Amino acid sequence: MTHSSLPDNLHELISGYVLDDLSAEEAATLQQAIALHPELTAELDEAHEALDSLCYGLAEVAPPPGLHDRLLASAQATPPAALSEVAPPSLSGLSMAPRSLSRPSAPRRERWWVGVGGAIAAVALGAIALDNLRLRQDLAQSQQLVAALQQPDARLYAIAGTEEVENAAGRLVIDPNRQQVTVLVQDLPALPQGNAYRLWAVAEGSAEPAFCGQFTTEASGPTITKWALIDEDCSVDGRQLLITADTASAPLVPEGPLLMQSVL
Amino acid sequence: MxxxxxxxxxxxxxxxxxxxxxxxxxxxxxxxxxxxxxxxSRIVYALALRLLTDPQEAEDLTHEVFLSIWQRNLYNPDRGSLSSFLMMMTRSRAIDKLRSRGSKGRFLQRWKGLVRSDSGSPSPLEQLSIDERSQRVHEALAQIPDTERQVLEIAYFEGLSQSEIADRLNMPLGTVKSRSRQGLTKLRSLLQNAL
Incomplete structure (x- = not known):
């Protein structure tokens, strides 16, 4: 790891990120550090775990005495899960539970790889190499994108430039279980200092896009950036994804020009 | 038999x-x-009660969590402890209930994304029994200044924004921000060192 490239206040930024109190500039600094050092995501996990450990700091409280009998009566009325039932691959099985947040799924796009297993990597690499988006085959970047694609329930989006940057193209993977997004873009010009590309998710018919994070690009060549989503609306299936250029520290509403959007 | x-x-x-x-x-x-x-059940109910604040709702949620474990094979031991799974499920469903209650939109916006999956193998903390884990957390929290712990707990369990916490505690926003960050950084360090 090149420690010289890490911000001095890295631990503070990581805590701020987990606490959701980073300024846009701080978020951009951390995002950049994570892009350069993906291993920092382990530190984010540690910080998340530390915050979640507050649950274990609670004093235990005995439930009302009748609850045990009520539970057993309910259990006796319903069969237990069978041994043969396959458990979900991770704690993300939570997302499989009935939730009031659930909404009818929009028609799934580009989910054809789900269940394909080992073929995913080859297919994704092939798509990246052969598609007309002219994404250069950078092995490290492809591997990062493929790794993101291999996560259960990951969704792949193609993103294309608008008229202002018609050559810009890219791919975007959203992992709803880890709440992570990986963005690979090409021919999206480097912005002046203090500006950033911002990713938004908007539901059909909604006028209120959810802010999903921001990133910057290099002067030339493809750029891949990965970060964790704060707003869960960003990972909901069926959202239109948009990329604008804004001041990095501006309020979290899209004001700059629309430069890229997800395509069918 | x-x-x-x-x-x-x-x-x-x-x-x-x-x-x-x-x-x-x-x-x-x-x-x-x-x-x-x-x-x-005591820790699940305690968490449900802390988040929902209503004893009947907390009881119903505790019932729901344990019945779910009975009815569905949701838990994968390769990814973490059962206690962590139960806590995450409790928290996730409590947040859903708060959302349906419609009274804590800010809470949901802030914390929903943090109800997340562990992506890798169980952490060292995960591998402790619930009693050991609770003990480590209590010991770590005892070493954090009350002022930092207070803002952390308000943020975590009540989902108040930094400015809302500043208003409630009548202190500058910058102080709230630095205390919560310092508190979490210390907590993380203490928990790591305790393993």
């Missing part, structure tokens, strides 16, 4: 591992469900 259900004859529920209890539960033994309830 049939020979194909040795658990029923031999398992001491108070000392059996979570894995053994779960396996017994899968064979339909409600005693096993009782054992899990005995082991984890």
């Amino acid at each position: 049939s020979s194909d259900s040795p658990n029923r004859a031999s398992l001491d529920w108070s000392t059996a591992s979570d894995a053994d209890v779960l396996q017994a539960m899968r064979s339909g033994q409600t005693d096993a469900l009782s054992a899990l309830y005995e082991r984890y």
